[in-house]
Amino acid sequence: MLKKIMGPMILLLLIISACSGNKDTAEQEKREDTAMVNAETPINIPLINTEGEKVGEAELSENSKGVAIHVRAEGLEPGKRAIHIHETGKCEPPDFKSAGGHFNPGHKEHGFHNPKGYHAGDMPNLEVNSEGKVDEIIKTADVTLERGKPNSLLDKDGSALVVHAGEDDYVTDPAGNAGDRIICGAIVKEGN
Missing domain, CATH: 2.60.40.200 (Superoxide dismutase, copper/zinc binding domain)
Known part of the structure; x- marks a missing residue:
């Protein structure tokens, strides 16, 4: 029974992890865009x-x-x-x-x-x-x-x-x- 529950749980955790990684990437790109626009001497x-x-x-x-x-x-x-x-x-x-x-x-x-x-x-x-x-x-x-x-x-x-x-x-x-x-x-x- 525990093996049947663990498989889907691990899959769910991997999906959640991948989704949060995409969010982190999007936030990083947004920070880079902002950094370019706010460079030292625009x-x-x-x-x-x-x-x-x-x-x-x-x-x-x-x-x-x-x-x-x-x-x-x-x-x-x-x-x-x-x-x-x-x-x-x-x-x-x-x-x-x-x-x-x-x-x-x-x-x-x-x-x-x-x-x-x-x-x-x-x-x-x-x-x-x-x-x-x-x-x-x-x-x-x-x-x-x-x-x-x-x-x-x-x-x-x-x-x-x-x-x-x-x-x-x-x-x-x-x-x-x-x-x-x-x-x-x-x-x-x-x-x-």
Whole structure:
């Protein structure tokens, strides 16, 4: 009788242990995300729309795993929106063409699904909620905030974070068929 009870009890304990392990892993990942965003010297940048009005902000920080970009904005149409890092830290409305092309120190083509790509400035689409707000952390190991590196966002003319009107298809060169530039934030730090 004891053997019949012990088998299911051990199985139950293993299941409980595995579930708590998943919880611990999720909590660890959340702590790492928070640690990246709260790194020693984050860069805070205002995000402006095509009329030059502030609609949000982004905070960039770096640790040994890469750069985290915490994007918070409102006043957007719900749905998926492309977000890219562009090569110049200048955001002149209404079209933000002053930000130049995508940040691409490796001289590749655009898109995560492009066999010849992808740009260092390519990032996953943002998901704008039904209230027109976005609050997401994007992580990338393809860029750095360390000056003097070829993939530094803080080169002599800085770089820019740009949100597009549409979704990135992750293939079409040069910009994923993402549409107009609707939000921009200059990534610059004193001394650029």
